[in-house]
Amino acid sequence: MLVNQQAVKAIELAIKLVQSYPAYPTTFSTCSDCQSKQAKGGMQCTDCLEDELAELVGYQLAREFHHQIKGQNGQN
Numbered sequence: 001m002l003v004n005q006q007a008v009k010a011i012e013l014a015i016k017l018v019q020s021y022p023a024y025p026t027t028f029s030t031c032s033d034c035q036s037k038q039a040k041g042g043m044q045c046t047d048c049l050e051d052e053l054a055e056l057v058g059y060q061l062a063r064e065f066h067h068q069i070k071g072q073n074g075q076n
């Protein structure tokens with residue numbers, strides 16, 4: 001069975017992005033990538049995750065997806 005590695009990576013990033021908006025308070029620390037924004041426990045911040053996702057699925061789609069997650073959690 002052929003696996004589209006790019007699609008798998010995109011899904012992994014999407015899951016991380018969703019997990020970056022936890023339903024309950026959790027531990028946040030500095031982003032492991034840009035070292036400037038807050039990220040959930042040693043992960044990348046939502047901006048870095050969105051950037052990485054954009055490289056795979058395109059800027060527009062990544063942005064729309066991120067906005068949908070934000071909307072669902074009532075943040076920003």
Ligand SMILES: [Zn+2]
Pocket residue numbers: 031032033034035036037044045046047048
């Ligand atoms: Zn970052």
